[in-house]
Amino acid sequence: MDITSLKGWEMKERLLGKEISSREILSAHLDMIDRKEKDLNAFITLDREGAIEAARKVDAKLQRGEDLGALAGIPVALKDNILTKNLRTTCGSRMLENFNPPYDATVVRKIREADGVILGKTNMDEFAMGGSTETSYFGNTRNPRDLSRVPGGSSGGSAAAVAGHETPLALGSDTGGSVRQPASFCGIVGMKPTYGLVSRYGVVPMSNSLDQIGVFGRDVKDAHMMLTSVSGYDPLDATSSKKAGRDISLAGVDSLKGLRVALPEEYRNLRITGDEKIQERFRETVKVFEDAGAIIDYVSLPSLEYSLETYYIIMSSEVSTNLSRFDGVRFGYRTENYETLDELYTNSRTEAFGEETKRRIMLGTYSLSAGYQTENYKKALRVRTLIKQDYERAFRDHDVILSLTAPMLPFELDSMVNSPVDMYKADLYTVPVNLAGLCAISVPMGDVEGLPVGLQITGPRFGDSTILKAGLGYERVVR
């Protein structure tokens, strides 16, 4: 039996049935990592010793007949912007090349408490900025489905590790699609929960009003298991929701019958060139829903037309302030070349940040600067309200919205760097979800030209259970 081909929940069942041990699960995955990492480069840092120790503890507990947590013995990979105590956390940046956090993120604490086995830290676009994992200081990650292509981003390392069977479960972070788009590119399930459902404490912020921890699995059940292990109100995160209980249930779903599905009319006009085959696959998928008894309807979300612009202003503004703490004084890279205070700051930041990071800091600094802040930043905060209201209207009489996850197939390495704007447009379907604080899941909807494409199912705030059930329903129909 190849353990790594099992789903996480299957591993757990066999572990609890004492068919396999936690050490065996771990060894199988470490072997896979040894075989594949030189091609994939999904991890920045591996924690073999920590993982072995954690697995040993699970086996000991099992032997003593103690209760085990929800992630009992299951390997988990963490995007490298999630802080792990005494395990290097880099954010894919030279800035944090040697950063050793003195504390665990809340989600990490929860994984440990749930008896999960943390394998290590996965590759990502620098500070989560990018859609291909190519802006990482630690080199590209490759797509397990086609090694000449990118895995998507920014959580490309986590997606590739799951798709490449290096781990069954992984966490990423999603600010504008950074979990869903790589899930789509790698042919796995990726979900961004409702803003406030999962604590952000200990997650290095990119854009703090948009960031949310997301989960990866090879099927919906795995994503669900990962999500419920880390969700919940956290008094250390003032934006986490008291509604964020753990009662995100998959119970009582066996079909798509009666599911009220909305399709935004605006997406018909907003597509970018070259996605016709993906659109064709999407139409077939909608047909699958319809045939299974879902009720399909068109809705209008007029302010979607401005969502990318709104997103880029808010995101970059927040990026510019969130990344100000990296000044070389208390932690992170410090230049050796300074005589004045200004040189200490400027040289440390200039030497350690990559190009895309600098570009966004610049745009954000501009958007917040005197004279521009009213027409940029403050304007964007108002347009954001309109986008939120559009969705609220749509969800009044619909359960979910269906769309593509990404309007493009995984592209070849080094092929997209030229035009930042084209790259931004690839986020068309994913960013509005973050702007409105909604939840969305990307599930594989087959291949186009031999490459995976994802279906995005979007739900209202705290509709996490609804979209998981819809995803599960779809999975069952197409299986």
Next chain:
Amino acid sequence: MAIKTLIGLEIHVELSTDKKMFCNCRNQYGADVNTLVCPVCLGLPGALPVIDRQAVEYALRAGLAFDCRIADVIRMDRKNYFYPDLTKGYQISQSDHPLCSGGYLEIEPEAGPKRITLDRIHIEEDTGKQLHTEDGTSLLDFNRSGVPLVEIVTNPDMNSSEEAKLFLEKLRNTLKYIGISDVRMEEGSLRCDVNINVVDEEKGTKTSVTEVKNLNSFRSAVKAMDYEEARHMKLLNDGESNVKETRRWDEVAGETIIMRRKYTADDYRFANEADITPIPVDGEWIEDIRRSLPELPHAKKMRFMEEHGLSEYDAGVLTQSQELAHFFEETLAHVKDAKLLGNWMMGDVLRRLKDEDKDFDEMPISSKDLAELINLVKEDKINNNTGKKVLREMFETGKAPEDIVKEKGLIQISDEGELEKIVMETLDVNPQSIEDFKNGKDRAIGFLVGQIMKATKGKANPQLVNKLLMEKIKER
């Protein structure tokens, strides 16, 4: 006079909460370097701020004490700038939505009462501390980072350093009254920046505002304002135009020194602090806080005048601090004579504290002991002069007045028979004084009293001595 000085103040006050503004580190002055620091106040990546209820309530107390309008929601902003003592590259503060706005304080200069209006009171976090060493390095301690502050901004309503001083004293007093800060300038829990310029209202000319920093005491604030007032007057008279600038007070040189000229306003790129979900401030919460406020200085003064029959001046002095006023009323319960007690407190007690450079909260004598002492005098058990000596002894040793009186045998001699004997003996040995008195030299009586006091070691009841002397002289 057509030329007017305009002074506005920006005052930062550290709140004496148990914990810091956004984390659970203790808020404590003087701890070992970098031992009260956590991921939040060190600004480590991933750490998130959560607002402290006590800090908000302290700020609301100030807002209510100064009659401000209270915002309906607490919203925080990020003020972006780089500085080594600032851990995140931004300070969590409030920009266009301060917790309290408007409001005023009344001061009482000689010309009569005057309202100094406030622009705003907002909440924010303090920065760490930077130390410059002789070997050319800077050292950073972040224990203070994240300590809650209120920034109180006045309108430019003060027209002299004297008014500004009165304002600062009143402000400090009130903040102490409502128990939200230690307000110690020397420890940095109250920090004051001055904005000053002068205008010629007839000619319609004025100088550009100068901001003065580094004022470590009220005294240096006054000196700096006087210095700047003179400098601005000269600028105006010479018809020179100046630009907005920031200056630093140099205590040793006794002058202000330019730090930087501001050709353009600082660009702090304020952004919404999205890590903190806005918190509504409901009416019930405000009312709870209002009810918890102690009697404020002005109200207390009025009550002291009415209830205790004190003059406005006396009532003002005795309500200077809450501790003093409380001590007064506690003592009064045993003494029952407000005027007498007032004289003792304002005279000997406060003078003594002032000489020793102590605040009233360092008062070494209990209200019970002071009451006892005054009652000894009131009941003629000791005379007034002896009372003052006993008070000095109480300050020095902390002993109870009755013990001192007993130990030193200071009980007043009011026994007529005993005193009569001493008076007769004194007259016997001083025939010349009797002669002098009879010849109209009143001074001779003073001499004789002195001799009697000497003989009794100051314990004789002075009224009785006088009476007996007059009787006995007449008999001779």
Next chain:
Amino acid sequence: MITREQIVHIAGMAKLKFTDQELDEFEEKFGQVMGFVEKIKEVDTENVEPTFTINDEEGTMKENGESQTLSREEVLENTVESQYGYFKILKVVE
């Protein structure tokens, strides 16, 4: 459109530095991005409140949680230089 002078000014505020060649490239790419976000000006936002938080709940304050206070070793662990328990930087002149 944005001038090179403005770009240099923004870089100064952001504490970043660019070579002339980078600035050339920047001017172009930055221009594209700014042109792209310009479109937002078309939207009518009269009488629309800004979104300060996407949460529809009231904000929360600190609960009496345990302190996260670190040991001094942990505080100083990630800095390049420290002395006497302080963070240390070369003396800098303003």
